[in-house]
Amino acid sequence: MKRILIIGNGVSGINVASNLRKSDRDIEIEIFTDESYHYYPRPRLIDLLADRITLEEIFFYRETWYRENNINVHLSSTVNEILPDEKRIVLAGGKTFSYDVLVLANGAKPSLPPIDGVDKSGVFSIRWLDDVLNLKERVKKSGEVVVIGGGLLGLEIASAIQSSGIKVKVIEILPWLLPRQLDETGGRLLKKILESRGLEVYVNSATEKILGDGEVSGVVTKDGRIFRCNTIVVSAGIKSNIDLAKNCGLNTNRGIIVDNYLRTSRGEIYALGDVAEWEGRIYGIIPPALDQAKVVASNILGETVEYKGTVPSNILKVAGIDLFSIGTIDKTEGYEVISSLDEDTGIYKKFVIDDGKIIGAILLGDRRNALYIERVVKEGRDISRYKEDILSDDFDWRRL
Known part of the structure; x- marks a missing residue:
C-alpha cells in the first residue's frame, strides 16, 4: 500500500488529501501541521476577526470527516527535516515517518518589511488562526489601529477591525490600493468609497519607523507624518516557506521549483500552493492551489497530468x-x-x-x-x- 505524507494542512494539502481519497480508498494519507487546529479556509479568518462567525464555524470539516475518510492529521507536529535518500521525515521531537510520496504544501509566512521597530509588542501580522485570536484580544483594548499595507488582506483586516467601532488608518506605499487586483483608476475609486465609510487611507506613504518604548505608540512615514496608535497590523505580502526543502537539497528560488507535473527536483516529492514556484511564478491565491491539488493527486495515482497554469x-x-x-x-x-x-x-x-x-x-x-x-x-x-x-x-x- 502506497504511503503519502503531506506537510501542510492548508487549502493545498487538504485538497490533495481529499482528491486522493475520492479516487483511492486504500492509499495511506498522513498530514503534518505546525498548528493545533484542523483545516480552516484562510478567508474565514477575516470573518472571525469581524465577529461574523464563531470559532467553531471557522473549521471546514467536522472531526468525523477525517475519521470517515481515514486521513490521519498530526496536529502540533513540526517537521524539522526531510531525508530524501531514506524517504523519511523527522519531527521536532525526533520521531520519524517513512513515505513513498511526499507532498510539500507548507505554504508561506508573512513578509515583514525592514521597518525600524517592527518587532515591538503590539505589531501583528495575520496568517494563522492564533494570529487572529491574539489580535482580537488586543483590539478590545485599542484606541486606534494602523494597518500597514493596502492590498487585499490589509483592507479586509482594516474593515473587520473598523466594524467593531475601532478607528483604523491604512498606509499604502504604492500610489493606489489593491495594486494586484486594480489599476490606478479602480484603486483611486476604491479609496474614495472607503474614505466615505470612515476608513482613513494614505497612499504613496512609506512607513519609516514604528514608535514606542517596547510597546507600540505610533508610526512615522518617510514624509514625516506621525500616526498615533497602540496596535499595528502589517500586511505586506508573503514569503514561501522554502527552508525545509532547501536544507534537504531540493531546487529552490523564491519558492520550491516544480516542473509541469508539480514535481520537485526529486521525482517522488511534489510541491504546490504558496510554497511552489512554477515557471518563475508563485501565485499566492486560492484558485491555483485548487487546480494544483487536482494535478498532484492525479499524478500520485499514476496518471500523467500537466499543470498548465491558472488565470489569476x-x-x-x-x-x-x-x-x-x-x-x-x-x-x-x-x-x-x-x-x-x-x-x-x-x-x-x-x-x-x-x-x-x-x-x-x-x-x-x-x-x-x-x-x-x-x-x-x-x-x-x-x-x-x-x-x-x-x-x-x-x-x-x-x-x-
Whole structure:
C-alpha cells in the first residue's frame, strides 16, 4: 500500500488529501501541521476577526470527516527535516515517518518589511488562526489601529477591525490600493468609497519607523507624518516557506521549483500552493492551489497530468464592496481597452481585449456577471461581435 505524507494542512494539502481519497480508498494519507487546529479556509479568518462567525464555524470539516475518510492529521507536529535518500521525515521531537510520496504544501509566512521597530509588542501580522485570536484580544483594548499595507488582506483586516467601532488608518506605499487586483483608476475609486465609510487611507506613504518604548505608540512615514496608535497590523505580502526543502537539497528560488507535473527536483516529492514556484511564478491565491491539488493527486495515482497554469482571478467582497478582477488589468499597452466609470454609484468596469478575446477585466461595485466573464476569459472566447455592448448593464453574458 502506497504511503503519502503531506506537510501542510492548508487549502493545498487538504485538497490533495481529499482528491486522493475520492479516487483511492486504500492509499495511506498522513498530514503534518505546525498548528493545533484542523483545516480552516484562510478567508474565514477575516470573518472571525469581524465577529461574523464563531470559532467553531471557522473549521471546514467536522472531526468525523477525517475519521470517515481515514486521513490521519498530526496536529502540533513540526517537521524539522526531510531525508530524501531514506524517504523519511523527522519531527521536532525526533520521531520519524517513512513515505513513498511526499507532498510539500507548507505554504508561506508573512513578509515583514525592514521597518525600524517592527518587532515591538503590539505589531501583528495575520496568517494563522492564533494570529487572529491574539489580535482580537488586543483590539478590545485599542484606541486606534494602523494597518500597514493596502492590498487585499490589509483592507479586509482594516474593515473587520473598523466594524467593531475601532478607528483604523491604512498606509499604502504604492500610489493606489489593491495594486494586484486594480489599476490606478479602480484603486483611486476604491479609496474614495472607503474614505466615505470612515476608513482613513494614505497612499504613496512609506512607513519609516514604528514608535514606542517596547510597546507600540505610533508610526512615522518617510514624509514625516506621525500616526498615533497602540496596535499595528502589517500586511505586506508573503514569503514561501522554502527552508525545509532547501536544507534537504531540493531546487529552490523564491519558492520550491516544480516542473509541469508539480514535481520537485526529486521525482517522488511534489510541491504546490504558496510554497511552489512554477515557471518563475508563485501565485499566492486560492484558485491555483485548487487546480494544483487536482494535478498532484492525479499524478500520485499514476496518471500523467500537466499543470498548465491558472488565470489569476479574484471574486470577492472588499470591505463590503463587490470586486471581480481577472487576468491582465494594468499593463495594457498594445491591447484594446474598453471601460466605464461612474463615481456617483461607485461602479467601474474595464475590459482588456487582445485579438477579439478578453484577457483581463475589472468589475468594481457590481460583479453580477463575474462567473460568466471568468468563463469567457479562461476559455478564450471571441467577443468581437459584442465589443460595443459588453459595458451595458443589460448585456447577456450567457450568449457567449
